[in-house]
Amino acid sequence: MRTLIALSTVLLVSLQVRAAPLTEQHQQPIVDSPSRDYAIKKFQKGVGHFSDWSRTTKKEFLIDWQAGKASEWTLVQGNEGGDLDSMTAALAWAYHLEHSTENTSRPLKAIALLQTPTDALDLRPENKLALDNSKMTSGHEDLLTIDELPEDPETLSHKVRGIVLVDHAEPLRKWSSAKILSIFDHHVDRGVAPDAEPRIFEMTASCTTIVARQMLDELEKLPQEYHLAHELLELILSAIAIDSGGLTSDSTTDADIKTSERILKRSNWSNRELMEVMENLDDELSDSKKSLDHLSLRDLLRRDWKGDLVDTPSRRTPTVSLGFASIPYSMDYQINVTEFEELFDWFAIHAAWTAEIGVDISVCLNKYKVKENGKKKKKIREIVLVVRDDVRIDEAQANSLFGVVKEAIESHTELGLKPWHRVDELAPRQMVWSHESDASRKVIRPIVEDAVMGWD
Structure with missing residues (x-):
């Protein structure tokens, strides 16, 4: 009997030990194990000077920020759309600022800031491919x-030495307190920072062309040239190639061609023909750029999103948040990739995204191609206008703003707008048009912004 009781006691204690929760001492190795952290955040380290410079610069910036030395840094930033041109131009100029001054009495600290969240970078497959080709660390660990x-930018903008704008004519509102040191852009000059130096606005296929040309001009005037990493040179060629259709598009300029020639001569591809290199790059990157079928509607909305606060004359609502999405698919296709494959679901997902980022009025610009009677494909564009009433403006104001913007868009008869085939199913403050003009975001955005700035 005593033996049986003893065995029962041992068994009970054993079960209690197994069932008891782990103490903090027991749990600690599981939570903080270095090997576990490494498994969660494993990445393939980049190879070469460009990756090493980018990663080291990021580390030094964060160290200096922690030490209260943010005032020593220049932030080179492109637009929030985060395409290959914007990213490359920012990286190239930050690299140039640091390397061109490193042996002077006043070396500069500069870092490229990508105004795109880390998890959104791969929504542009061409970016990932170009960075992989440039031997950068996986997971974008090298990039800030x-x-x-x-x-937050509103606070940091008061502390940094200043900002440089590339592929962007004016800073986002959250950076408006920062000093603008230089501007490089291939869009319309909006008169911002007239004293910036250099301050270059030029209609080229790629903004990277402008930055790379200035970089080479200054480099060749130095007493001793610094090392230009071949990975950066090849990234520059990639950005120019995809924006210029391999130097064959109608937007290609002499500056794009001549700058590409100069970059090629310094690259590891110097023994190859320029047009062959650029055509191959364009083909490879363009094929990658089209690989978007795996993206959800939310990802398509945020993949190429640009927006900011816009001032209005309204005393009740002096600013509204306006955003633009560019999507290379039709509205019908986008509806089909939603969970329920229904119109209501498109607007539910769109509403969730715009609520998350606090947008009052949004415009989605869709473009796609259709075959017409078996002939050459025809390009179709769509404009989707939505105004919310739950962020800064109430229902009456939202109705008024929607009417003003809708009228402004429809007043441009040269667009040839037609109501979408399911327009009767739309809810209040929703409108969709289709058109066959070449009017892209560069055309539509000013129309909408002017209407918003005139709304009272």
Whole structure:
């Protein structure tokens, strides 16, 4: 009997030990194990000077911020759309600022800031491919993205030495307090920072062309040239190639061609023909750029999103948040990739995304091609206008703003707008048009912005 009781006691204690929760001492190795952390955040380290420079610069910036030395840094930033041109131009100029001054009495500290969240970078497959080709660390560990800033831009803009704008004519509102040191852009000059130096606006296929040309001009005037990493040179060629259709598009300029020639001569591809290199790059990157079928509607909306606060004359609502999405698919296709494959679901997902980022009025610009009677494909564009009433403006104001913007868009008869085939199913403050003009975001955005700025 005593033996049976003893065995029962041992068994009970054993079960209690197994069932008891782990103590903090027991749990600690599981939570903080270095090998476990490495398994969660494993990445393939980049190879070469360009990757090493980018990663080291990111580390030094964060160290200086922690030490209260943000004032020593220049942030080179492109637009929030985060395409290959914008990213490359920012990286190239930051690289140039640091390397061109490193042997002077006043060396500069500069870092490229990508105004795109880390998890959104791969929504542009061509970016990932170009960075992989440039031997950068996987997972974009070498790059500083907007969601990695240790401080909000409104606060940080007061502390940094200044900002440089590339592929962007004016800073987003959250950076408006920062000093603008230089501007490089291939869009319309909006008169911002007239004293910036250099301040270059030129209609080229790629903004990277302008930055690379200035970089080479200054490099060749130095007493001793610094090392230009071949990975950066090849990234520059990639950005120019995809924006210029391999130097064959109608937007290609002499500057794009001549700058590409100069970059090629310094690259590891110097023994190859320029047009062959650029055509191959364009083909490879363009094929990658089209690989979007795996993206959800939310990803399509945020993949190429640009927006900011816009001032209005209204006393009740002096600013509204306006955003633009560019999507290379029709509205019908986008509806089919939603969970329920229904119109209501498109607007539900769109509403969730715009609520998340606090947008009042949004415009989605869709473009796609259709075959017409078995002939050459025809390009179709769509404009989707939506105004919310739950962020800064009430229902009456939202109705008024929607009417003003809708009228402004429809007043441009040269667009040839037609109501979408399911327009009767739309809810209040929703409108969709289709058209066959070449009017892209560069045309539509000013129309909408002017209407918003005139709304009272």
